[in-house]
Amino acid sequence: MGVEHLALASLFDVVPCIEVVDFRFGVMVGLPAPCLVADNGVNCALVVGEPLDLSTDDVIGLDALTVRLAVSGGDEPVAPVEATAAAALGHPLIALRTAAEIAISLGTPIRAGEVVSTGTCTGLQPVNAGMAITATVGEGQVAVDFA
Secondary structure, three states: OOHHHHHHHHHOOOOOEEEEEOOOOOOOOOOOHHHHHHOOOOEEEEEEOOOOOOOHHHHHOHHHOEEEEEEEOOOOOOOOEEEEHHHOOOOHHHHHHHHHHHHHHOOOOOOOOOOOOOOOOOOOOOOOOOEEEEEEEOOEEEEEEEO
């Protein structure tokens, strides 16, 4: 990660989130998941937790931050998925910088207070009614219940 990415560190908070996806098509059309996500074709909601308290060293090491997705409820147990934040283009600051550059090129720069999702670190997890998802990002946690 270059110095130019670290310069972003004072401009953002790291917040654990769960993106709820639901594709807009009646049936899956055979496109790979990244194509559907990239055109915002499957976004439904973003469940946002509380900002993490990170030092500069923590920001530098964001790519090593552990991300864990746990599923409870449902008919069959689902094993938790664990990864690191490196799944976001190698480092979340790279994903943030890329999003900021694209927004600027489109004439809609990211404004203070806006939430930017840098993308999934654990992949998509199918859920059904009665299931609950808990995401643990470093020391932070966010949860959503699908009643």
